[in-house]
Amino acid sequence: MKCISWIITLAVVAGFVLPPASAQKQTVKLDQPVLLTSCGQSPGPLKIKVFFGRLNIDYVYNLQASAGDLSAKKKEGKPFKSLIIVTGASLKGMGASKVSIEDELDRTKKLIAEARKQGMKVVGAHVEGMERRAQGATPGDNSDELSIDAVCPQSDLLLVRKDGDEDKRFTAISTGKKIPLVTFEKNMELSDVLKNLYQK
Amino acid sequence: MKASIRKLGFSIAGLVLLVVSGLSFYESRHLKEPVVLSDGVTQVMKLSKYFPDIEGTANDCNIYVLEGKEPGATLCILGGTHPEEPAGRLAAWLFAENGVMMKGRLIVVLSANRSATTVTRVGGAYPPDFIIPSPWGGQTFRLGDRWSNPLDQWPDPEVYIHYPSGQYLAYLDSRNLNRCWPGRPNGTLTEKTAYAFLEMIKKEKVDVVIDLHEAELQYPVISTIVTHEKGQELAAVVSMTLTDLEGFKMGLEFSPKNLHGLSHREIGDYSDAISLLFEAPEPFLDATRGKTTTDQLLTGKDEFVVKAGKHGLLFEKIDEKGWPIDVRVGRHTSAILQTMASWTEVHPERPLLCDNVPRYAEVIEKGIGKFLQDPAHGKPGRVLFE
Structure with a gap:
């Protein structure tokens, strides 16, 4: 019994002393220019675009970026140095772009493969909270989770608004795949997060 | 003989019902809603100024103009596109009765589809x-409806074919202002209304149009801004700022390019204005609601909608506290004021700044009624009726 008490006490103390995944020091650094895209055609990338503009970060915003776009830039002699893919699906967005979630998963798979070939850093992002998760979607619509599965486990860094990790899904991917996880609580904090990531 | 007496009895009962309900419908259609003009209202016009064909119809509504003390951009608020979503009309009302533009110009519409304010859901037993x-x-x-009054536009087609896209829509939507943009001069009353507003938007060189709505919790486009491509960055900043600073979540959705007739699509396509549509949650509209009463409308409380939420059938949270009208109106006033602030950040040379209109927290704390002005004490010539 005494032993159990000690274990509980140690666990509680460890909870205070050891930093949670979200507070891990941001060690990954990213280079410009950046290709900013989506997996699921949600408006999430727009939020990052706003801060890129304010921070004068060299970026291209293309919600339907393909592996061909990465190759073309490389041929021009101006290759992208990092790739941010914002996960979370919008049926409205996919409908407007006339693509299905299967098309999105296929495009993203090829995009990540080309990025890997070019030695680029890949960031899997989720910036719209639980509303852009299966819990906030039509019953039976799992497209948000499919887009997360397609991108996040293959990323070099996860960038997540904290309320989207309510069920610890991103924490689990981070821990399981040993991928650094950077979280932020308020939208406006994203500015500092991006500044730190792209700061030399 | 007995049969004749019975027939006479039923006939008299029918007549009584006809007279009583007829009187109720007449009173509802002609109820006068006072608007006590804010000191900031510099001009009131009629929609027919921009398209004379609409003169004398139910939809020749008032247009309230608040000219700023300093020049700037022009923003237009459309309240009452769907009158049965009252937070939109009430939020616009707070601007017309309280707003003072310090910079820029504000155009306020309280009854965009005035005809739809004069009827409730046919057969729906709405208050x-x-x-x-x-x-x-x-x-x-007046509670109003989603569609123009059939007394003003009849008959409905079997299928409504949207002009000019040719998209097929439900027959009822031929009377839905938010399926009739950009409208046409020789169309139905609702199409003519959309056309008249578009003429106004173009002639007044409106920079931003905000169409105010409410949505059922079972509808995925809720608690959000729907934006045309031209307004994406503005809407993203407004959405993020409101979510961070005002204590309520405001999402963001793109206006689909291939879904026609809606303000967020067609106003942006057919004018220079940025078109945005704001949605607040209104459990009154949910199909699974309980009694359709004014109490349910104003408190947003409904045990059946709560139960639907417990079964994971909703796109917005709800609990026993419901979605009171003050909360829904406060969301809209804050979202409009934040749009002005975010616009001004990007266009400091053409600012928008409105004073004296309460934001979300203040509307909830004091209630909408605190900001409605007493028509009995309105200055002469400064009380109009909708």
């Missing part, structure tokens, strides 16, 4: 009107 309590007693507003 005809509702009262917002205020320190001076309270003000009665």
Whole structure:
């Protein structure tokens, strides 16, 4: 019994002393220019675009970026140095772009493969909270989770608004795949997060 | 003989019902809603100024102009596109009765589809009107419907073919203002109304149009801004700022390019204006609601909608506290004021700044009624009727 008490006490103390995944020091650094895209055609990338503009970060915003776009830039002699893919699906967005979630998963798979070939850093992002998760979607619509599965486990860094990790899904991917996880609580904090990531 | 007496009895009962209900419909259609003009209202016009064909129809509504003390951009608020979503009309009302533009110009519409304010859901047993309590007693507003009154536009087609896209829509939507943009001069009353507003938007060189709505919790486009491509960055900043600073979540959705007739699509396509549409949650509209009463409308409380939420059938949270009208109106006033602030950040040379209109927290704390002005004490010539 005494032993159990000690274990509980140690666990509680460890909870205070050891930093949670979200507070891990941001060690990954990213280079410009950046290709900013989506997996699921949600408006999430727009939020990052706003801060890129304010921070004068060299970026291209293309919600339907393909592996061909990465190759073309490389041929021009101006290759992208990092790739941010914002996960979370919008049926409205996919409908407007006339693509299905299967098309999105296929495009993203090829995009990540080309990025890997070019030695680029890949960031899997989720910036719209639980509303852009299966819990906030039509019953039976799992497209948000499919887009997360397609991108996040293959990323070099996860960038997540904290309320989207309510069920610890991103924490689990981070821990399981040993991928650094950077979280932020308020939208406006994203500015500092991006500044730190792209700061030399 | 007995049969004749019975027939006579039924006939008299039918006549009584006809007279009583007819009187109720007449009163509802002709109820006058006072608007006590804010000192900031510099001009009131009629929609027919921009398209004379609409003159004398139910939809020749008032246009309230608040000219700023300093020049700037022009923003237009459309309240009452769907009058049965009352937070939109009431939020616009707070601007017309309180707003003072310090910079830029504001155009406010309280009854964009005025015809739709004069009828409720046919066969739906909706309450005809509702009262917002205020320190001076309270003000009665018509509840209205989603569609123009059939008395003003009839008959409906079997299929509504949207002009000019040719997209097929439900027959009822031929009377839905938010399926009739950009409208046409020789169309139905609702199409003519959309056309008249578009003429106004173009002639007044409106920079941003905000169409105010409410949505059922079972509809995925809720608690959000729907934006045309031209307004994406503005809407993203507004969405993020409101979510961070005002204590309520405001999402963001793109206006689909291939879904026609809606303000967020067609106003942006057919004019230079940025078109945005704001949605607030209204459990009154949910198909699984309980009794359709004014109490349910104003408190947003409904045990059946709560139960639907427990089964994971909703796109917005709800609990026993419901979605009171003050919360829904406060979301809209804050979202409009934040749009002005975010616009000004990007266009400091053409600013927008409105004073004296309460934001979300203040509307909830004091209630809408606190900001409705007493028509009995309105200055001469400064009380109009919708």
